[in-house]
Amino acid sequence: MERLLKSVKIGxxxxxxxxxxxxxxxxxxxxxxxxxMINDMGFERFTFKKLGDQxxxxxxxxxxxxxxxxxxxxxxxSWYWGWLEYxxxxxxxxxxxxxxxxxxAIAVVTRTTVEDSAxxxxxxxxxxxxxxxxxxxxxxxxEVDTENKEGYFVIYKRLVTRISxxxxxxxxxxxxxxxxxxxILEGSLHQHFLKDHFSSLTDCHKDDDPTKYFLHxxxxxxx
Amino acid sequence: MERLLKSVKIGxxxxxxxxxxxxxxxxxxxxxxxxxMINDMGFERFTFKKLGDQxxxxxxxxxxxxxxxxxxxxxxxSWYWGWLEYxxxxxxxxxxxxxxxxxxAIAVVTRTTVEDSAxxxxxxxxxxxxxxxxxxxxxxxxEVDTENKEGYFVIYKRLVTRISxxxxxxxxxxxxxxxxxxxILEGSLHQHFLKDHFSSLTDCHKDDDPTKYFLHxxxxxxx
DNA sequence: TATAGTATGATAGTAATACTATTATATTTG
DNA sequence: CAAATATAATAGTATTACTATCATACTATA
Numbered sequence: 001m002e003r004l005l006k007s008v009k010i011g012x013x014x015x016x017x018x019x020x021x022x023x024x025x026x027x028x029x030x031x032x033x034x035x036x037m038i039n040d041m042g043f044e045r046f047t048f049k050k051l052g053d054q055x056x057x058x059x060x061x062x063x064x065x066x067x068x069x070x071x072x073x074x075x076x077x078s079w080y081w082g083w084l085e086y087x088x089x090x091x092x093x094x095x096x097x098x099x100x101x102x103x104x105a106i107a108v109v110t111r112t113t114v115e116d117s118a119x120x121x122x123x124x125x126x127x128x129x130x131x132x133x134x135x136x137x138x139x140x141x142x143e144v145d146t147e148n149k150e151g152y153f154v155i156y157k158r159l160v161t162r163i164s165x166x167x168x169x170x171x172x173x174x175x176x177x178x179x180x181x182x183x184i185l186e187g188s189l190h191q192h193f194l195k196d197h198f199s200s201l202t203d204c205h206k207d208d209d210p211t212k213y214f215l216h217x218x219x220x221x222x223x
Numbered sequence: 224m225e226r227l228l229k230s231v232k233i234g235x236x237x238x239x240x241x242x243x244x245x246x247x248x249x250x251x252x253x254x255x256x257x258x259x260m261i262n263d264m265g266f267e268r269f270t271f272k273k274l275g276d277q278x279x280x281x282x283x284x285x286x287x288x289x290x291x292x293x294x295x296x297x298x299x300x301s302w303y304w305g306w307l308e309y310x311x312x313x314x315x316x317x318x319x320x321x322x323x324x325x326x327x328a329i330a331v332v333t334r335t336t337v338e339d340s341a342x343x344x345x346x347x348x349x350x351x352x353x354x355x356x357x358x359x360x361x362x363x364x365x366e367v368d369t370e371n372k373e374g375y376f377v378i379y380k381r382l383v384t385r386i387s388x389x390x391x392x393x394x395x396x397x398x399x400x401x402x403x404x405x406x407i408l409e410g411s412l413h414q415h416f417l418k419d420h421f422s423s424l425t426d427c428h429k430d431d432d433p434t435k436y437f438l439h440x441x442x443x444x445x446x
Numbered sequence: 447t448a449t450a451g452t453a454t455g456a457t458a459g460t461a462a463t464a465c466t467a468t469t470a471t472a473t474t475t476g
Numbered sequence: 477c478a479a480a481t482a483t484a485a486t487a488g489t490a491t492t493a494c495t496a497t498c499a500t501a502c503t504a505t506a
């Protein structure tokens with residue numbers, strides 16, 4: 001799996017970056033270190049100046065890759081959702097039974113990322129944490145409609161659509177397949193967040209509890 | 224209802240503000256106008272300087288009420304949740320049947336606020352929109368644990384707990400009452416957001432669809 | 447009614463942020 | 477080897493997010 005993933009490039013909307021960070025060593029260092037730094041200090045405290053210092057480069061050089069840190073966040077989260085989509089498709093592809101397929105899908109998208117592929121410059125474990133803590137900030141903006149039209153969220157939308165279709169495949173009479181799919185994805189991030197910061201607001205206390213919660217919820221709903 | 228609400232003061236953690244905005248005319252103008260402005264321009268573009276200009280006052284005067292705009296957001300959203308809690312308790316209080324009680328609760332917390340009470344300086348319709356668009360930003364921070372310990376999120380937590388208890392009252396065997404309660408609250412905000420900005424990711428297209436979605440979900444789950 | 451206290455306003459100033467622009471210096475490629 | 481390209485260094489701007497100080501207005505009480 002790791003070897004396979006290594007050779008697959010996640011296709012990210014070219015409008016998100018000025019210059020493809022995958023195309024150079026500096027670009028890869030930007031991605032690699034920004035993940036570490038955003039995870040450490042949080043998105044609001046993170047700046048291109050600090051990143052430049054960290055990677056022994058210059059603020060102005062980073063601007064040649066990304067217009068601003070918001071675009072960088074869009075890049076990182078798009079990459080994550082693309083990576084997750086790949087895992088989803090890969091691990092459900094061979095499953096014929098719709099219920100089993102959906103269950104596998106839920107397991108994949110709600111689980112905690114525990115292992116870094118250790119081949120690329122991207123640390124998926126930390127990226128998963130960043131998505132939990134920062135993803136909402138990428139779309140809760142006044143620019144969301146423009147950016148959505150520009151296609152900045154296509155990968156995420158495709159993921160939701162895939163799950164939605166799997167839901168309908170299990171029970172075509174269910175009236176809210178898209179809402180359920182978006183609830184699973186977003187709700188999973190939220191349950192993971194609550195587990196870490198508001199434990200009294202969730203019954204998920206172990207890493208795999210969000211999976212159990214949503215598996216039970218969906219199977220009951222579509223029965 | 225409006226008259227009653229008018230005389231009820233939402234009790235907000237005193238650490239959130241420097242000086243109680245309810246204690247003066249300037250304070251009320253700060254609240255009133257910040258709601259309009261945050262709704263208009265979004266939280267990131269909103270500044271105390273702009274607010275000062277808008278209310279014909281001074282940046283420095285606003286700092287005498289709130290340390291920073293983050294605290295102001297905590298104040299506004301706390302007020303909203305307190306107001307919603309009040310409505311929840313008020314409208315479910317007389318209902319004896321647990322299922323009916325929970326259904327009413329879901330209806331109250333997932334509905335779109337359509338009417339401004341028009342008595343106070345607080346526009347609940349706009350505040351509801353602000354909560355949909357900005358609430359996550361109040362807790363997706365590196366300071367969340369400290370601020371949680373300080374009690375900045377008590378009202379919200381109490382709301383989740385109330386719903387969680389209603390869930391358990393309907394079905395004490397259900398294993399995830401808190402997760403379900405937090406999913407309803409947070410998921411409702413999310414479905415309202417999707418309805419406005421990512422309509423392909425939801426089946427909720429009318430204002431009351433999130434209510435229908437969650438009513439169906441919960442009743443099926445607890446059956 | 448004088449005076450003390452409190453609230454607000456005006457002004458100035460600081461450090462950091464989020465950039466843009468220009469020029470210099472490497473490095474790569476043809 | 478020259479030209480093109482990438483990166484680095486430096487400087488500069490407007491805005492943000494404050495803090496500090498002082499002036500003034502309004503209020504409450506003796």
